Amino acid sequence: MSSCCPGSSCENDGQVCPRCGEKGVSLDPITLKALLTSEALRRGVPQNPRFCATATCPVVYFDADIIFTESEIVVAVHAKHPDVDSVPVCYCFEYTPASIRVEINRCGKATAFATITAEVKAGHCACEVRNPKGDCCLGDVFKTEQRLMSELVPAAR
Secondary structure, eight states: OOOOOTTSOOSOOSSBOTTTOOBOEEOOHHHHHHHBOHHHHHTOOOSSOEEOOOTTOSEEEEOSSOEEEGGGBSSOOGGGOTTOTTSOSBTTTTBOHHHHHHHHHHHSSOOHHHHHHHHHHTTOOOHHHHSTTSSOOHHHHHHHHHHHHHHHHHHHO
16 A cells, blocks of 8 residues: 555545555445355454455455455455456356356357346346345456457457
Protein backbone atom coordinates (compact mmCIF):
# COMPACT_ATOMS: atom_id res chain seq x y z
CA MET A 1 0.00 0.00 0.00
CA SER A 2 1.13 3.53 -0.62
CA SER A 3 2.14 5.85 2.17
CA CYS A 4 -0.38 8.21 3.67
CA CYS A 5 -0.80 11.73 2.38
CA PRO A 6 -0.48 14.60 4.87
CA GLY A 7 -3.79 15.19 6.58
CA SER A 8 -5.27 11.79 5.73
CA SER A 9 -5.96 8.93 8.06
CA CYS A 10 -3.47 6.06 7.88
CA GLU A 11 -5.95 3.56 9.21
CA ASN A 12 -7.67 1.18 6.81
CA ASP A 13 -11.36 2.04 6.68
CA GLY A 14 -12.14 -1.45 5.43
CA GLN A 15 -12.58 -0.44 1.78
CA VAL A 16 -9.09 -1.28 0.55
CA CYS A 17 -7.46 -4.67 0.84
CA PRO A 18 -4.93 -4.63 3.67
CA ARG A 19 -2.51 -6.78 1.62
CA CYS A 20 -2.58 -5.35 -1.94
CA GLY A 21 -4.09 -1.90 -1.35
CA GLU A 22 -6.74 -2.25 -4.06
CA LYS A 23 -10.30 -1.13 -3.34
CA GLY A 24 -12.52 -4.08 -2.58
CA VAL A 25 -16.01 -4.68 -3.88
CA SER A 26 -18.80 -4.64 -1.32
CA LEU A 27 -20.84 -7.83 -1.01
CA ASP A 28 -23.54 -9.35 1.17
CA PRO A 29 -22.34 -11.29 4.25
CA ILE A 30 -24.49 -14.24 3.05
CA THR A 31 -21.77 -15.01 0.51
CA LEU A 32 -19.18 -15.43 3.25
CA LYS A 33 -21.56 -17.51 5.36
CA ALA A 34 -22.03 -19.85 2.41
CA LEU A 35 -18.39 -20.12 1.33
CA LEU A 36 -16.14 -19.82 4.38
CA THR A 37 -14.80 -22.98 5.97
CA SER A 38 -16.22 -23.83 9.37
CA GLU A 39 -12.96 -22.71 11.03
CA ALA A 40 -13.12 -19.35 9.26
CA LEU A 41 -16.80 -18.92 10.17
CA ARG A 42 -15.87 -19.28 13.83
CA ARG A 43 -13.72 -16.16 13.51
CA GLY A 44 -16.84 -14.17 12.63
CA VAL A 45 -18.45 -12.70 9.55
CA PRO A 46 -18.03 -8.97 9.00
CA GLN A 47 -21.14 -6.81 8.65
CA ASN A 48 -19.69 -4.99 5.61
CA PRO A 49 -17.33 -7.40 3.89
CA ARG A 50 -15.37 -6.61 0.75
CA PHE A 51 -14.09 -8.90 -2.00
CA CYS A 52 -10.53 -8.54 -3.27
CA ALA A 53 -10.38 -9.46 -6.97
CA THR A 54 -6.62 -8.98 -7.35
CA ALA A 55 -5.32 -12.25 -8.81
CA THR A 56 -1.92 -11.97 -7.13
CA CYS A 57 -3.32 -11.21 -3.67
CA PRO A 58 -4.06 -14.08 -1.24
CA VAL A 59 -6.93 -12.16 0.40
CA VAL A 60 -10.45 -12.98 -0.78
CA TYR A 61 -12.64 -11.24 1.84
CA PHE A 62 -11.84 -8.47 4.30
CA ASP A 63 -13.06 -5.52 6.30
CA ALA A 64 -11.20 -3.15 8.62
CA ASP A 65 -10.66 -5.86 11.25
CA ILE A 66 -10.47 -9.29 9.58
CA ILE A 67 -9.22 -10.98 6.43
CA PHE A 68 -9.98 -14.33 4.86
CA THR A 69 -7.64 -15.95 2.36
CA GLU A 70 -8.46 -18.45 -0.36
CA SER A 71 -7.42 -21.33 1.90
CA GLU A 72 -10.41 -20.40 4.10
CA ILE A 73 -12.94 -20.61 1.23
CA VAL A 74 -14.62 -23.90 0.24
CA VAL A 75 -14.31 -23.24 -3.53
CA ALA A 76 -11.53 -22.05 -5.80
CA VAL A 77 -11.94 -18.38 -6.72
CA HIS A 78 -12.09 -17.58 -10.45
CA ALA A 79 -10.84 -14.01 -9.92
CA LYS A 80 -7.70 -15.44 -8.35
CA HIS A 81 -7.20 -18.07 -11.10
CA PRO A 82 -8.86 -16.77 -14.29
CA ASP A 83 -6.72 -18.94 -16.58
CA VAL A 84 -7.01 -22.24 -14.68
CA ASP A 85 -9.25 -24.57 -16.67
CA SER A 86 -10.77 -26.37 -13.69
CA VAL A 87 -11.77 -23.30 -11.64
CA PRO A 88 -15.45 -22.45 -12.17
CA VAL A 89 -16.28 -19.26 -14.00
CA CYS A 90 -19.99 -19.92 -13.29
CA TYR A 91 -20.66 -21.44 -9.88
CA CYS A 92 -24.40 -21.91 -10.33
CA PHE A 93 -24.27 -23.96 -13.53
CA GLU A 94 -20.72 -25.32 -13.20
CA TYR A 95 -19.13 -23.83 -16.30
CA THR A 96 -15.34 -23.85 -16.30
CA PRO A 97 -12.91 -22.64 -18.95
CA ALA A 98 -12.36 -26.33 -19.76
CA SER A 99 -16.06 -27.01 -20.36
CA ILE A 100 -16.38 -23.86 -22.47
CA ARG A 101 -13.30 -24.90 -24.48
CA VAL A 102 -14.83 -28.33 -25.15
CA GLU A 103 -18.02 -26.68 -26.37
CA ILE A 104 -16.09 -24.38 -28.73
CA ASN A 105 -14.10 -27.31 -30.12
CA ARG A 106 -17.24 -29.40 -30.59
CA CYS A 107 -19.64 -26.72 -31.91
CA GLY A 108 -17.39 -23.95 -33.20
CA LYS A 109 -18.88 -21.49 -30.73
CA ALA A 110 -19.59 -21.02 -27.05
CA THR A 111 -23.12 -20.91 -25.68
CA ALA A 112 -22.43 -20.67 -21.94
CA PHE A 113 -23.17 -16.93 -21.84
CA ALA A 114 -26.52 -17.35 -23.62
CA THR A 115 -27.48 -20.38 -21.52
CA ILE A 116 -26.62 -18.67 -18.24
CA THR A 117 -28.42 -15.48 -19.33
CA ALA A 118 -31.60 -17.51 -19.90
CA GLU A 119 -31.24 -19.19 -16.50
CA VAL A 120 -30.72 -15.83 -14.77
CA LYS A 121 -33.82 -14.41 -16.47
CA ALA A 122 -35.75 -17.48 -15.28
CA GLY A 123 -34.61 -16.80 -11.70
CA HIS A 124 -32.53 -19.97 -11.46
CA CYS A 125 -29.23 -18.48 -10.33
CA ALA A 126 -27.84 -18.15 -6.81
CA CYS A 127 -24.85 -15.92 -7.52
CA GLU A 128 -25.03 -14.07 -4.20
CA VAL A 129 -24.51 -17.39 -2.43
CA ARG A 130 -22.42 -19.53 -4.80
CA ASN A 131 -20.12 -17.06 -6.56
CA PRO A 132 -17.25 -15.97 -4.30
CA LYS A 133 -17.53 -12.40 -5.54
CA GLY A 134 -21.20 -12.41 -4.49
CA ASP A 135 -22.35 -11.14 -7.86
CA CYS A 136 -23.39 -12.35 -11.30
CA CYS A 137 -20.79 -14.27 -13.29
CA LEU A 138 -21.94 -13.18 -16.76
CA GLY A 139 -19.14 -10.63 -17.23
CA ASP A 140 -16.53 -13.25 -16.36
CA VAL A 141 -18.20 -15.83 -18.60
CA PHE A 142 -18.26 -13.39 -21.52
CA LYS A 143 -14.55 -12.55 -21.09
CA THR A 144 -13.68 -16.25 -20.82
CA GLU A 145 -15.65 -17.11 -23.96
CA GLN A 146 -13.98 -14.29 -25.88
CA ARG A 147 -10.50 -15.32 -24.71
CA LEU A 148 -11.05 -18.97 -25.57
CA MET A 149 -12.64 -18.19 -28.94
CA SER A 150 -9.64 -16.04 -29.88
CA GLU A 151 -7.27 -18.83 -28.80
CA LEU A 152 -9.10 -21.76 -30.37
CA VAL A 153 -10.95 -20.65 -33.48
CA PRO A 154 -7.91 -19.32 -35.42
CA ALA A 155 -6.06 -22.57 -34.67
CA ALA A 156 -8.89 -24.60 -36.21
CA ARG A 157 -8.74 -22.80 -39.58
